[in-house]
Amino acid sequence: MPEDKSPKYHDRRSFIKNGLNTTAALALGGIAGFTITRSTKGDMVWQIDPDKCIQCEKCAINCVLYPSAVKCVHAYAMCGYCKLCGGYHQPGTKRLDTAAESQLCPTNAIKRTFVENPYFEYTIDEKLCIGCAKCVKGCGSFGNGSLFLQVRHDICVNCNECNIALNCPADAWVRVPADNPYLFRGEVRESPTATSESGDV
Amino acid sequence: MKKNILFILLIFIFITESYPQIQRFPKPDFESGYTQPGPVKTYPRSVSWEYVDVAVLLIALFLSSYFALKKRSRKYIFSLMIFSLIYFGFFRKGCVCAIGSIQNISLAFFDKTYVVPLVVIAFFTLPLIFALFFGRTFCAGVCPLGAIQDLVILKPQKQSNRLNHVLGLIPYLYLGLAVLFAATGAEFLICRYDPFIGFFRFGFNQNMFIFSTAVLLLGVFIARPYCRFLCPYGVLLKWASVLSKRHVTITPDECIQCHLCADSCPFDAINTPTPERYPGEPDKGKRQLILLLLLLPLMIVTGGWAFSKLSVPLSRNHYIVKVAEQIRLEDTGQTTITTEFSEAFRGTGMPTAELYNRAALVQSRFKTGSWILGAFLAVVIMSKLINLTLWRRRLDYEPDKGACLSCGRCFKYCPKEHERLLELKGVSLLE
Numbered sequence: 001m002p003e004d005k006s007p008k009y010h011d012r013r014s015f016i017k018n019g020l021n022t023t024a025a026l027a028l029g030g031i032a033g034f035t036i037t038r039s040t041k042g043d044m045v046w047q048i049d050p051d052k053c054i055q056c057e058k059c060a061i062n063c064v065l066y067p068s069a070v071k072c073v074h075a076y077a078m079c080g081y082c083k084l085c086g087g088y089h090q091p092g093t094k095r096l097d098t099a100a101e102s103q104l105c106p107t108n109a110i111k112r113t114f115v116e117n118p119y120f121e122y123t124i125d126e127k128l129c130i131g132c133a134k135c136v137k138g139c140g141s142f143g144n145g146s147l148f149l150q151v152r153h154d155i156c157v158n159c160n161e162c163n164i165a166l167n168c169p170a171d172a173w174v175r176v177p178a179d180n181p182y183l184f185r186g187e188v189r190e191s192p193t194a195t196s197e198s199g200d201v
Numbered sequence: 202m203k204k205n206i207l208f209i210l211l212i213f214i215f216i217t218e219s220y221p222q223i224q225r226f227p228k229p230d231f232e233s234g235y236t237q238p239g240p241v242k243t244y245p246r247s248v249s250w251e252y253v254d255v256a257v258l259l260i261a262l263f264l265s266s267y268f269a270l271k272k273r274s275r276k277y278i279f280s281l282m283i284f285s286l287i288y289f290g291f292f293r294k295g296c297v298c299a300i301g302s303i304q305n306i307s308l309a310f311f312d313k314t315y316v317v318p319l320v321v322i323a324f325f326t327l328p329l330i331f332a333l334f335f336g337r338t339f340c341a342g343v344c345p346l347g348a349i350q351d352l353v354i355l356k357p358q359k360q361s362n363r364l365n366h367v368l369g370l371i372p373y374l375y376l377g378l379a380v381l382f383a384a385t386g387a388e389f390l391i392c393r394y395d396p397f398i399g400f401f402r403f404g405f406n407q408n409m410f411i412f413s414t415a416v417l418l419l420g421v422f423i424a425r426p427y428c429r430f431l432c433p434y435g436v437l438l439k440w441a442s443v444l445s446k447r448h449v450t451i452t453p454d455e456c457i458q459c460h461l462c463a464d465s466c467p468f469d470a471i472n473t474p475t476p477e478r479y480p481g482e483p484d485k486g487k488r489q490l491i492l493l494l495l496l497l498p499l500m501i502v503t504g505g506w507a508f509s510k511l512s513v514p515l516s517r518n519h520y521i522v523k524v525a526e527q528i529r530l531e532d533t534g535q536t537t538i539t540t541e542f543s544e545a546f547r548g549t550g551m552p553t554a555e556l557y558n559r560a561a562l563v564q565s566r567f568k569t570g571s572w573i574l575g576a577f578l579a580v581v582i583m584s585k586l587i588n589l590t591l592w593r594r595r596l597d598y599e600p601d602k603g604a605c606l607s608c609g610r611c612f613k614y615c616p617k618e619h620e621r622l623l624e625l626k627g628v629s630l631l632e
Binding site for chain 1: 310544
């Protein structure tokens with residue numbers, strides 16, 4: 001007897017299956033359609049909000065890259081060009097020279113050049129910088145705060161979940177649009193799309 | 202020297218202050234004609250590259266489906282798989298992948314401030330659309346995580362059906378947790394425990410290296426362990442594939458029940474013909490089915506309730522909750538040791554009451570989410586049991602549409618396939 005029934009049985013089954021297939025396709029279309037209303041054409045990338053950063057030095061060790069894609073950058077417009085630089089010199093150093101023991105940077109990544117008396121220019125050699133933020137802390141504590149950490153996007157591989165962001169104690173990591181990927185100090189922010197890592201809570 | 206003294210004074214004044222908002226040292230007026238360098242900004246690769254990625258994904262999906270269903274060539278599928286491993290794995294460094302995109306989509310649903318790139322939506326939907334038409338061809342030739350595991354299948358061992366069924370439930374749990382964590386904004390679980398990203402980027406931390414190597418070593422004996430027993434995207438692909446319009450078949454025309462393909466699948470994804478039933482044989486399945494259907498609502502409520510009890514420990518993965526709990530411990534005098542998290546929070550000047558409010562909101566979201574997760578898992582387990590009690594007559598050897606990865610390994614085991622290939626070459630078997 002099953003032989004007689006089988007064509008009808010088959011039809012019913014394929015009808016249900018086709019119906020479910022269409023339903024699934026529609027659901028998928030719905031998901032895609034809804035997310036498109038909250039989408040952007042370009043990519044989103046990670047960045048550090050320098051105002052939230054607490055210079056915990058974790059950026060140097062938590063990046064999947066070594067050395068880290070986080071580098072110290074310098075907003076020259078905010079710099080005081082001091083002879084004694086809180087970002088360059090060891091605290092309590094007596095000699096304000098370029099000797100290694102006078103420097104704060106563990107990798108000698110800050111270059112100090114004489115401009116005119118009594119001003120000195122400080123330049124970050126990003127090839128040497130490991131993103132440890134020791135200088136950022138020094139400059140922020142004793143100076144103008146013209147040194148700060150930023151993710152360099154020619155280096156960053158843009159992980160979907162940034163390992164540094166995951167371990168950031170200050171929740172300072174945000175997603176920003178790839179065509180405007182920096183949050184520089186001393187610049188007017190115009191990125192309303194920047195979103196906090198922990199979301200809108 | 203003057204500046205020196207000022208510096209020391211400033212140390213005392215500002216040592217306790219967080220971050221300066223004022224210009225302590227005025228900008229100098231240079232007389233030597235020094236020009237100030239502007240800020241240097243480097244940019245990520247251009248957006249057009251993202252579109253190239255989507256185009257490559259689309260072409261790879263199309264080719265994979267064509268090779269599996271029409272061309273029926275394992276060799277072609279394998280070559281495509283190697284290409285995908287190099288392109289999506291080593292060249293694109295793994296991100297964003299279809300598996301991880303589940304989380305971006307979930308976050309986009311529940312967080313209004315989150316903006317999801319179009320590329321991510323494409324990576325999420327395209328493989329599923331193809332699965333609705335052609336089965337899991339994404340797994341066969343496009344997914345780089347699948348590809349790296351496929352390469353190490355050297356001595357695949359059969360596992361018992363029972364073990365396969367039990368381990369096969371893990372992806373549902375993983376999917377549920379990943380969606381819960383992403384939707385509440387806690388973290389991207391799948392990315393955090395992605396075992397192969399370290400290989401693609403040639404860099405690991407130590408724990409990750411042990412885990413990744415273990416998965417690959419296991420993969421020598423248990424074919425594609427991540428795909429079958431962990432991959433959360435595999436769950437969605439499985440659903441789509443079960444409903445697929447067309448699907449890979451073992452034989453090119455009709456099955457002759459020769460049994461030759463039965464052991465060819467390293468993923469245990471071939472269903473064998475069911476033994477003949479005699480009329481009048483007592484059907485135990487019916488009674489079990491009725492029992493399971495009656496149990497279903499009870500299980501849903503129990504599952505939801507049990508998981509809602511886990512919502513508090515689960516919510517500790519969220520930044521806000523983590524900070525709030527630490528602050529509460531400090532403020533109630535239960536601990537005197539501060540952490541970087543609590544120090545950073547106190548630096549922001551946000552009132553503690555607001556932090557607690559935010560944490561309570563996150564926790565209530567976790568509570569609802571855990572309820573849904575528990576109910577979902579109960580439904581999954583019960584449907585698995587119901588499925589096992591249902592008896593369907595099967596006459597032929599055919600791929601299990603949910604579990605089959607469309608890799609094409611079984612083709613060459615079918616004598617009918619050899620006949621087809623010979624006919625393609627123009628050799629007639631009748632002569």
